[in-house]
Amino acid sequence: MSSTATLGSNNRTIIAAAVVLAALAFSFLPPRLIVYDNLYGFFMWMETTWFGVIGQTWGAVFAIVEAFHLLAMALLGGAVFVSDFRLLGLVFNDIPAQDVLDKAHSVFKWALAVVLFTGIFMACGVAGKIYFLAVFWYKMLALVTGILFVFFVKRPLLKKDLNDINPWVIKLVAVSSIMVWVTVAAAGRWIGFSG
Amino acid sequence: MNELLYNFAVWLDTHQLSTSIHESYYMYNWIESTHVLTLMLCLGMLFLIDLRMLGYAMTNVPATTIAKRLNLPMLIGFSIMVITGLTLVYAVPVRSTQSIWLRVKMVLLIAAAINAFLFHKNLTNSDGSWDADVRAPKNLRIGAILSLVFWGLIVIFGRFIAYDWFDCQYTDPGLSQFLSGCVAGQTQF
Numbered sequence: 001m002s003s004t005a006t007l008g009s010n011n012r013t014i015i016a017a018a019v020v021l022a023a024l025a026f027s028f029l030p031p032r033l034i035v036y037d038n039l040y041g042f043f044m045w046m047e048t049t050w051f052g053v054i055g056q057t058w059g060a061v062f063a064i065v066e067a068f069h070l071l072a073m074a075l076l077g078g079a080v081f082v083s084d085f086r087l088l089g090l091v092f093n094d095i096p097a098q099d100v101l102d103k104a105h106s107v108f109k110w111a112l113a114v115v116l117f118t119g120i121f122m123a124c125g126v127a128g129k130i131y132f133l134a135v136f137w138y139k140m141l142a143l144v145t146g147i148l149f150v151f152f153v154k155r156p157l158l159k160k161d162l163n164d165i166n167p168w169v170i171k172l173v174a175v176s177s178i179m180v181w182v183t184v185a186a187a188g189r190w191i192g193f194s195g
Numbered sequence: 196m197n198e199l200l201y202n203f204a205v206w207l208d209t210h211q212l213s214t215s216i217h218e219s220y221y222m223y224n225w226i227e228s229t230h231v232l233t234l235m236l237c238l239g240m241l242f243l244i245d246l247r248m249l250g251y252a253m254t255n256v257p258a259t260t261i262a263k264r265l266n267l268p269m270l271i272g273f274s275i276m277v278i279t280g281l282t283l284v285y286a287v288p289v290r291s292t293q294s295i296w297l298r299v300k301m302v303l304l305i306a307a308a309i310n311a312f313l314f315h316k317n318l319t320n321s322d323g324s325w326d327a328d329v330r331a332p333k334n335l336r337i338g339a340i341l342s343l344v345f346w347g348l349i350v351i352f353g354r355f356i357a358y359d360w361f362d363c364q365y366t367d368p369g370l371s372q373f374l375s376g377c378v379a380g381q382t383q384f
Contacts, residue, residue, distance in 0.1 A: 185231070193224045
């Protein structure tokens, strides 16, 4: 029996929710320390990569990449807000929701790619610092949750005819999406205040 | 002019509220976080409007509809950014007014404001026959490109404010001190 048949049409959503819950549970249980200790070597290696060396050597390059990270986050936020505001009925009510959601999602994917690339560059430059910051790990948890939420919960759900979905579920998805991505951005900003 | 600004900043620095915000770890950082987070609302909307004009985003939504509907959330975000930005300057007045990056940022903000005014004027004056087209007319596309450039630089220079490369106490008299508006013999930084 395939997983699709076992879990029904919402299999991706259920698997994503299970992964997020498992990650959350794992992050609060003692076994996480084994993984955490083993990751130290990886973070030290990150500092020795080209990105790490450039980030540590040229402060101006690091600052410019930081700014592009912010710009990409702004664009990502724009895409998230537009699609979620449409789901909440705040903007573009006279335009089919799928049209707004599909186009906003294309922007979201590009913005996310830049956020991830610049984020990896910055992480390499300060790997030895962020490894010890709890807020960095919270951000990573929020980021993974956000990505899984978008690709395995929000998109599959909203590809269906929205008239067939309970309006409160749609609103819940929109509010959850905004909360997850604002958490990602806020946690990211607090990395700069810590350590 | 620089001396006047310096004296004004020193006066602001004597305010208990300025000191309290500056010395409160959570208050200062939350104000700064709010300033940065509202980028997602303000610039997020602005970028979508600009990219729509250039034909790179939301092309299935009429261009003027995008510009008009996203204006309100953009302005709400912008208002919060202005309030939190002024509060951040108030919390660290001397260093902020003598930041070369903040000065460049202010010039760029004025340029962005003029560009936004002209963009809206051109948008209002256009006949709207192009509304469903993938790309807006040339004058609006130029406005959109300038907007992206100005705001991109504003964010870059805004980020630079956090760095002390050209702070008055770390530089020798010369061009950078001149541009930063450092005052000879100043005692506060």
